[in-house]
Amino acid sequence: MTILAAGTLPVALPRGRRIRGLRPRLSSTSGWFLGALAIYVAIGAALVLVHDGVMEDALARVSAASSVWSSSDPKLAAIGYVWTPLPVLVMVPFTPLRAVWPELVSRGYLAALLSAVAMAAAVASTWGLLGDLRVRPLPRSVVTVLFALSPMVVFYASNGMTEALLVALLLAAARGLLDWVRSGNPIALVAAGLFLGLGYLARYEALVAAAALAVLVAVISAMRPGTLRGPARRRDAVVVDVLLAAGPTAVAFILWALISWLVVGSPFEQFTSAYGNAALLADAGTPSVSIATPARQLSWLAPVLAPLLVLAVVVALVRRDRWRSLALVAVPVTMFGSVLAFEWATYLTGNLFGFLRYQITAIPLVVVLLALVLARRDLKRGRSRRVADFPRAVGGGLLAVAVLGAGAVTSGSAMLDEPVDATQEYHRVAPLVASALGHPAPSPSALGMWASDRAVAARIDAMHLPRGSVLVDSGAGFAVVAASHHPDSFLITSDDGFDTALADPPAHGIRVVLRSESGGVDAVRTRWSSFGTPAGPGWAHPAGGVAPATPFSSAWSLWIVAATPSPR
Amino acid sequence: MNSTIGQRLTDAGGQGPDEQLALAAHGFAETHPELSARPRGPRRSRQVVVAAVLLVAIGLTVLRPGLVLAGSLGIFVLLHCATTLHRLELIRRAVHDDPTLAVTDVEARAVPDAELPRYTVLVPAYREPAVIASVVAGMSALDYPHDRLEVLLLLEADDEETIAAARSALGGDRSGPTRIVEVPPGEPRTKPKACNLGLIRSSGEFVTIFDAEDRPEPLQLRRAVVAFRRVGVRVACLQARLSYHNAEQNILTRWFTVEYDTWFRWLLPGLMATGAPIPLGGTSNHIRRDALVAVGAWDPWNVTEDADLGLRLARCGYRVAMLGSTTEEEANSDAINWVKQRSRWYKGYLQSFLVHARHPVALTRQVGVRGVVGMVLFVAATPVLAAVNPLFWALTGLWIVAHPSAVAALFPPLVYYPGLAVWMLGGFAAVIAGVANVRAAGKPHLAGAALISPLYWVLMSLAAIKAVVQLVTQPSYWEKTTHGLDTTDRELDADTPERPGAMA
Structure with a gap:
């Protein structure tokens, strides 16, 4: 008996075409991401490296991330338990680079890079979301560009704050939820749930959005004509949908409280610590609270929010699948609206500072509402007739310019002219713009404060x-x-x-x-x-x-x- | 004898029963000892290598226990991380471009009977007199012309009860397309040996295996024929989905159902989409006879001969595809027997991986780096990670009860914290995947079970530790299994039918 040589196969087909994975190809989404990233990284360098204008919280987070390695008692617990862990944790692996590039930590540029990446991801999400809704190429590009270049977005992409992460994660979650409303695909719901959970680890506000969305998902899931037999199965399906949407946030909430409790002995340092929000407010004294402040701020960030909302509802009502279109509108309203409502309520009850940035979610709210208005009617059909398409595309582009352009102008001028109600932005942006234009810097300026x-x-x-x-x-x-x-x-x-x-x-x-x-x-x-x-x-x-x-x-x-x- | 194993299997149809039996049991291992799990006997060189490795390992552990502890933990952490990412990628691929071949009812019925090929169904069974009658009923429910179908009940010759039950159900040795094939007693007494004999004695252009309690979807054979014609000869095998009809029985069957649905709806299609070798599931794999014969059919010495066959097909250049048709099976509902059954599967996965990893360079040339990565992360890592899972539980427990400085004394934080994070995130991802899968599969009532599936991992760990310990401490274990046939009766009687490793 001949024993074949070791490793010899009984038979070997001639080598055929191997199945390969997706070839690395620069998609349009990555193009938008990289383009936005380049802009934000450059502006961040000007703000943070040249003008020493990183925001206080951002530098504090970089310092904490660096202390994990470099304090006299290096340990992971140095990330701190008052604020959300994700932004610090993400920076921890990179802080040792201070050895070769000290400004990364000493000036807090690492945080600016993080916010640049996050906001660039938000831009890519916006582009993807508009594509999911089959918005025509012209308005799709106009909306993405105007979102990416709106003053608040640019500033928070380059100053190291967690607003960028909040906007990016909420937009990504909104994209998943809109997909789920349209397709019923549970994976889209999983994605939305995971982004919300991450959102909670980046900013506490996401908890409110997750809670509100849990209710919305329950309603939509219960009203959706399903294929499941029997009311018991359908009830189970509603429960599972809510679980997928809000479960990750619940887990993140419990886990973070548990870790906090195990390490520092108190589950909610944000509320109880001497460095928490409550203590900061108490320390700052009792400012006069007026509903006019958040109202003015919202009117700067989203001046045409109210008419746009009405338009979105009207457009949904005249569409053939009216209920699904209304459900789509309900997604951004619930997600970003709940966060806005939360900021208003906590501010008005004296539990939050009246910073402009707390209402930044009004901008993605406008973008998503605009996307729903601009969405092509039949979401499934391929290319529509070009001739009828052109005026619609131009009209869509003009609408986008009107809506987002108005917001860019009002928010931009607030950042340059409002030292009180846009205090954090004014004291950095106004001197930066003045310096860029060669004008004398307004006084006082927060640039160079470190x-x-x-x-x-x-x-x-x-x-x-x-x-x-x-x-x-x-x-x-x-x-x-x-x-x-x-x-x-x-x-x-x-x-x-x-x-x-x-x-x-x-x-x-x-x-x-x-x-x-x-x-x-x-x-x-x-x-x-x-x-x-x-x-x-x-x-x-x-x-x-x-x-x-x-x-x-x-x-x-x-x-x-x-x-x-x-x-x- | 210079002929290939394929030639020998083809020629065996005209030979006597003894030659056929010898070929079914030993033909493959004799022709391709390097590809068979049959014990190859002690070799001095291998003993020296093993002894040297052990010596170095023991020496290091004595001299630098901290380093060894941290190093091995680090390896497991990396493996865990890679496996989790790999599975998420498989799910992503399966969801985004599900490669499962779908054949509609209309397409399946549209093929005229005259154009259908001859189809062989192998049904190996051992000591299952109670269910054998339902096999006969189940197979006649298949929507396939009887003159083109042959169903072979592969029964052990000394299993008189089952043979008697089968005869009374058939009213003789054959009825319609179904006939009894008695497998004479002899080593190794395993399911793959019986299947090899069935293959030699059958003639269908396509061959499939069902277990005694399977309820294949009636159109499955027709769908397979249509799908085969659609995909070309390189696809040697179509794996249908397996699921369980008794999911509601208890928590174990619920977990098992969630696991199987994830496995067959997402992970195997994902493997297929990435072009990695696919370890076949126990039954309902439909195979072209020419390809099956050419690669040497089943290895009678491998405890998961199906997984091994999937890997061997890939090495020989064939592909496996998923077929959109479900076979309902009965889930193991008893924890003790579940652990025994699962430990056999894990052992078989390790065994198959070790067999195919004997010549890593040749393997890489044959299936590509991607394929090897898939094999490591899917076939090898599954049992290994299940075995070390308790270690991660322990690390987490340590973190909760002990002071961080005590942990730091044991493990360097650079290994410990990533380990904790990887384990928690991996577990979280697995739970979410389970819940999402029950929703996608239209079984939302199983979500509760999916949520508490970490408890299921405890059972998996027991099974995996059993499998690994046997593999490490008893190198000749496989030989013993095939010896101790009658002593394991009770265990194997209670075994579920979908993958009864060693049949006896």
Whole structure:
């Protein structure tokens, strides 16, 4: 018996055409993504690297992400539990690049890159969503371009804030839900649910959207003529649909609360922590609350929202499949509208600052409503007749220009002219635009606000202090830690031993104590307000201060801890 | 004997029963020992290699236990991550361009009887006197002209009860298209050996296998014929979907149904769409006789001969496609027997993978890098990850009960946290996929079971550990299985029919 050679097959067909995966081909969606990304990355570089204009929360997140590796007690828990984890977690793998490119962390450019990627994804989602609805090529391009270049979108794509993630994830979820309403495909619902769940991990507001959408999905699912036999099965189907839509958010909510509880002992740090929203509000005093503020802000962001909504409903009513068209309109209204309603309610009850950015979801709401108005009637048929198509395409394009152009003008001028109701935008955008045009910068400007923190970091670095010997509350001093070349010389809030060192610095190897002299939460100032007063400890010797670079910057005082601890 | 295994199988039709039996049992392993799971006997070189590897492993574990712990965890984390991503990609592909061949009722019935080819249905059964009558009924329900159909009941010659029951159902040794084929006792006493004998003694242009309790959809054979004509000769096999008709029986059958629906509706079509080798499911695989014979038919020494055949077909250049037709089976409803059955499947997957991985370079040349990746992540990783799943449970538990610094002392955070994340996200994805699948399959009432399927993974882990331990500690285990035929009766009697590994 001949035993064939090892590995020889009984038979081998001649090599045929192998089935290959999708060939890497630049789709139009990726084209939009990359184009938008290039613009946002460049503008982000101008804002953050050139003009030092990264937003406060953004820099705080980069600093936290960096502390995971570089604090004196490196650990994942340094990401913090007050704010949502996703934006920080996503940046954690990249913060070690500070070794080769310090500005990534010290100026917070990493956050700007993240917001650029997120907003570029939102642009790609918009393009895809318009395509799903078979909007004609001309209005499809016009809507995408005007969305991508609208002032609020550009600013929040380049300043490192999580607004970009919120908009991107909600738009992606809206796309999935619209697909589900049209096709009934459960996978589209899964996608929507996952994006909402991620949305919650990026911004707490997404929880409201998920809850509202759970109700909407239940209604649509119950009204949908299904193929399932028997009311029991149909009821099960409704439950499953709601589960797919809202389940991931519920899981994210529970998991994040659980992790928070296990690590810091409290499931909802956002509400209970000294650094949470409630504490920030209390610290800021009680501002006068007026319904006129959010109303004005909304009118800047979406001046034609009301007529557009009416138009969308009317268009849905005259379509052949009226109920499904109305259900489609209900998707963006529920998703973005619930977030807007939540911001209004919390602001009006004194639980939220009245920032313009909290209403940014009005912009994707307008875009999706516009998409539904511009959607071609028969969603299934192929190319329609060109001749009749052209005027409609032009009309659609003009409508898009009118709706989105109006919003761009009003929101853009608010960012340049409204120092109170658009305060965060005004103090960065107005000076940036003035500088670009060669005009004198309006005063005060928030650009360059981190210079004083960098000066503190430089002074600390020059002292060549050992690991964990500079006591600073990273809630107030994140910019100092981010700017330092030796971040491990600081003992920050998330480090083990911070509390004991705060209570008795000399006994715990602390050589320098950093105290913030501006407002805001600072555990060091709370504990050691007595420094420099007759009642203060004898071991703390003043080592000068650093004046705030702008009215928005922190003032700092440095305190050298005497080598021999003396009783207080 | 210089002829190929294909030639020998073709020629065996005219030979005596003893030669046929010998060929069915040993022909493939003799001609292609490298492709068969038949024990090849101890070889000094292999023993030396195994001893050396063990020595190095033990040495490292003693000298650098932390490194070994972190390193092996890291490998499992990577494997888990890759497998999860691979499955999500399979689902995405299956959903976006489902390659399942759909043949409508009208198309299936439109083929005139005279144009239908001769079709062979093999029904291996062992110690199933209670159901054999329903087999006869089920097979006559097939919508296929009886003069072009041959149904072979493959019964072990010493299984007198089943033979008697079959004779009384048929009113003799044959009735209509159905006849009894007695398989004489002999090593190895397995389902694939019986099927090989059935193949030698049959003549259909297409061959399929059903188990005794299967309820194939009546038009399935006609659909297969139409689909085969549509796709060309490179497609050697059409795998129909399997599902369970007793999903409602208890939580185990619900889990099993959700798992099978995901497997046959998403994962196998996804594999097909990516062009990776497809491990065939136990029954309802429709195969062209010429291709089946050419690749050497089933390996009687492999416990999942169906999965092995799917991989071998791919290596020989054939393709497998999914057929849009469902065969209803009966799900295993008893936990102990489920674990036994599943451990055999896992063992068989590992065995098939090890057989085909004997010559990795040749394998890569034959199925491509993509195919090898698919085999590693689908065939090998399934049992391996099921076996190490308790490790991930333990890591999570550790994180909850222990202080993070205690965890940091045991594992470097760069391995530990990604491991935790991968396991949780992977599990989450699996649960969501299950819930979405029950919705897509029109079985929303099974969503509750899909939600608590992590408990099902516990059973899977038990089965996988059983399989892996046997493979590691008892290298000659396969030989023993085929010896201990009568001692395993009870276990195998209760086995469900869809993939009774070793039939005896």
